[in-house]
Amino acid sequence: MAVLVPNYPLAEAVLPKDASQGGPELCTAVLKAAVAALPVPSPASLERFQKQVQSLSQELTQRLLGISDLEERLIGIGNRDMMEANHLNHFRFLSAYLANPNPDDLVSTARWAIRTYMAHGFRPEYWRVMLPTALELLGKRLPKDVAKDIAPYYGFLAENLELLLPTPEEQPEASLGLTGSLPPLAARYLELLLEGDRRQASSLILGQAAGGMPVRDIYLDVFSPAQRMLGQLWQENRISVALEHFATAATQMIMSQLFPYIFAQGADQPRLDAGFVGCCVQGELHEVGMRMVCDLLELEGFDTWYLGANTPDKAILDFLAEKLRSGAGRTKPILLGVSCTIAQGVPFVERLIQALRSDARLPDVKILVGGLPFLRREDLWLKIGADAHARDAAEATQVVRRLAGLTEVGA
Template identity: 45%
Template sequence: MQKNDLLNKKLLELKTTMPDSILADHFKLRPDMEQKYTDHQKQNFKKDVAWILSFLAESVWVGQPVLFEEFVSWLKTFLSSVRVPMKDVAESFTLIKKGINEVCTPEENKIINPIIEKAIISILSENQILSLPATENHLSFLAQEYLDNLLIGNRNKSLSLILGEVKSGTPVKEMYIQVFQPVQYEIGRLWQTNKISVAQEHYCTGATQLVISQLYPYLFTGERKDKKMVTTCVPGELHEMGARMVTDFFEMDGWDTYYLGANMPIESVIKYLGEVKPQCLAISATMTYHVGAVEEMIRRIRSSELVSSTLKILVGGYPFMVAKDLWKSIGADGYAVSADQAIDLANSLIAA
């Protein structure tokens, strides 16, 4: 798939100028709002415009409009939860489209306009799909009790619930899939719908990371394999929970794992790969506007003399779940929906 580098660059450059001009145009249409907006609200408005441009640029760059559609759906849910009128949001998108059309070529606008116009229709539509609830399973009651304690700040009780269940014989894998994963989805949904604050969301995620760390003695019980894998997030990516969980699954499968964490500089990753010499690298990106960073990391790893040419690279995260063939266009060897599938895929790629 050929990427639209020039249009991507134009859209990203607009992030420095367009937020101010869109805010000014907004006040021209709504003179009464200028006096009502606080400085904080003005800054948030401009940040939102820059954010929209980031998602739009990445979506256009990889030729995957569905990425922007999913972002708009998420944005609509979030802004509705804080009672922002959808007609105001649609108005902002219309102004953004107008501003882009003024600086882009007719051919470029043929790419941009349908994407933004579809977004405006979605914003004004009364139908809205929220995050799906967790699937019922035999640990659903535990997951709910675990979440309830996290939300009231009772981290110790949450930890004791998990340790008690594991000590009673429940496999750690089941705890990851049937407790931690649905709880993290629900925490994200609660924040998205303005039911909990950013502080609560961060606390809950941090608490779950602490709980997971207490389960590490249970991860090293299986037969060890002569296989190594490194997991990392791209520069700027701060969401690391999914990557950490995938790494733990590989550890439970007998691999020697090396988890580098969030926001890793590409040069540092390349140097580490040269030192450790793994058979597999897993790269994680949660935010759509980090897809470009994933592509750059893969490209630079492939061209480095420090890294073996036989290294298999898997990618994971929300953008790759939304756009099923996205992994192919950025040079990865594969993408898996779940941690179990990632293990199967890695084993098959190495054996091939």
């Protein structure tokens, strides 16, 4: 049974049809206005939709795998696994978005996803097939009233696909070197990693540390820009996911090698009667950013505990409770940092916050959140119940000090 898409606003109904000729700002305004006019599904519809995310993803993949010329015409050679991952991410993102709707989130994420997958060989025709197929599956898997609540969002994406596609100006510059826009030291570091030479990359960083370069500067002026560029290179399909994973793992290894310098430089700061527990929410595998925050706070005199990627809620709460109960020797962790880099992880952050707020063992723990979803929507941290958010590792150290009632470094 196919679902008839109910009336929904097309971008052309909000601003003139030639809006795409008015530049990216006007085009974005068109799209955001169209999204803002879409009806928000009822809580009951959203709950039914969320329960079907896995099955919808699997069936959508099976439908498209039945297309004989799938790779040649739609997704590019060898991209079947990537397509399957995209389908699951698509439904997870939409369910997370509908729980906390914001027009900028939908427009920016759709553009990012389309640009990224096109850089890896997907063609616009893929979305022209995928979106109507997904819409048909809504009618098959969901009650009619629920499908009707969700359908307008597919109508928006399908009808405005041309405005979401990257323009020629947004295509990566093939003439630019892979590290050309980075500061010299960060550029050399990333070049070594892209060459697969982690020994020399490690030697370069450890040599800088031994020569007196503060670990804080290494983190903020070398690792941070290098990691951002690494992600951009993968997004533009200029490096493989394997090389991106290798380079990130190498950076984590080198961060561990810097621990003696962290402790030595941190010894110059008075130890603070405050602690910080850092974690990555359930399903979150990007952990370098939170590791950096913990290490930078260690440098400033905090006791820090980094719990790693994809940490279960109960493990986080129990760890906090144990530290509060024991006093950790001389200090207590009054702050929790939660990292989330993908929109579909936001419901897990909110769930963790709600669980912490209702846990009688944790009456005064303050919560800092960070990651891309909170950059795209700066009021999101407040909406889900956090105490603050930070845009990057440097700002995170300042915000943590404020939440802990500290102002000046060493105070």
